Amino acid sequence: MSKALQLKTAEIEKISHLDYFNIAVSVDCVIFGYDDKELKVLLIKSDLEEFEGLYSLLGDLVRPDEDLDTASYRILKERTGLDDVYLEQVHAFGEISRHPSGRVITIAYYSLLDIKNHKLKLSNNELHWHSLSEIKKLAFDHKKILDTSLRSLQEQVMEQPVVFNLLPEKFSLRELQELYESILGIELDRRNFRKKISVKDWLQDLNEMETNLSHRPGKLYSVKKQYQRKMQHS
């Protein structure tokens, strides 16, 4: 697979090729979920001694025969059983000592999925959803990765029709607004929010109503087909 590299730098020869391959590449997935009116993230208990008691993001080394997007899909699939999710690359983190076992550069992705709808096969492993507000410290530099990913999500959320991946197929405008409020961490005015969303023309009115409520039911919407972005463009 990999012959010797021939990049043109006078410096290269001074260092053996093996040294260069002493860097491993991983992908870490910030898997956001939404449930109980809260934004959550899927974490696993770290099994490294150095990080005993801490949680970490879901990650794995990138294999020689898969590209970065494929690796992030694989990690999601392996850990959650899901493959119809939205993934977006965020940033590469490469501090020398970010991984205690060696030099690992990681590419962070964030992913959005509806907790209730996608009943994960979480039973027999140590994956758990954690409310963002309760996360103070994570293993590795994963808190920094989480913060960067959340900021990136916040920046995208009003520009691109991405958040629908966090909701069930059918949702009311109230549910959508509560989701936006969770992501942005601010309260929104109901009338202004509805205006802003309706201008974007992302929603399909389903002519259906909520049911089983002890108050007036709202209309149900779904995201229009052309904006369903399970798979990643970019």
Add this chain to the structure above:
Amino acid sequence: MSKALQLKTAEIEKISHLDYFNIAVSVDCVIFGYDDKELKVLLIKSDLEEFEGLYSLLGDLVRPDEDLDTASYRILKERTGLDDVYLEQVHAFGEISRHPSGRVITIAYYSLLDIKNHKLKLSNNELHWHSLSEIKKLAFDHKKILDTSLRSLQEQVMEQPVVFNLLPEKFSLRELQELYESILGIELDRRNFRKKISVKDWLQDLNEMETNLSHRPGKLYSVKKQYQRKMQHS
């Protein structure tokens, strides 16, 4: 330096550790310059047979003992002699076959520098400035990297005080506007542009005027100290 990795995945054991280290990591720098009212990028002739006659970005493998930002600074320093430049990470590119000599994942950075002011030591190597408009094809996936970086620069340019790195220390509003026009690829209204810029409060009025012009000279400005971003935060 690198002991065996202990990431927790059932799959890991199936693949030898050596395979994982068969991936190399490089940094590619999209070095933007501005001269003659045009946005340019610094390219080098590719020395790979596969890309004969094509140009490529300036890149190099990341060393085991340097982080990504350090690697990008080193590349800039080695190639241009400059170390007071602004660098911003853009994206990681990891397609399997993007490098003909093996598996190389690259992290792209863009950099901004004033061509006239920083007289590079370009004499004895094959670095040249190329107008963006004339670049059709580059070696590797570097055209894609360039396009992504330009888009990223365009998105930042009105939000953050970054473009001043492309100009001499003192500049007129006309020069600044022409630069914005080159980056964004559109014409701007002079009065509206000045209003927009003055609202941002990035500029220091130097109480100096242009000289040696055959027309009315404009006032000179510099970017305020607190917004000089030679070094990268993020």
Add this chain to the structure above:
DNA sequence: TCAAAAGTGTTGACTTTACACCCATGA
């Protein structure tokens, strides 16, 4: 006195914000 670019304000269109009342439902 001409050519070239500097400098400057206003208007109308649009966008954003703040804000309050009546309605439909189930308990």
Add this chain to the structure above:
DNA sequence: TCATGGGTGTAAAGTCAACACTTTTGA
């Protein structure tokens, strides 16, 4: 009939886009 949230419009403030004339300088 009450509690709960659904649904809706308007006015004021702010932002953005379009647009033209006078001034300064050197040649």
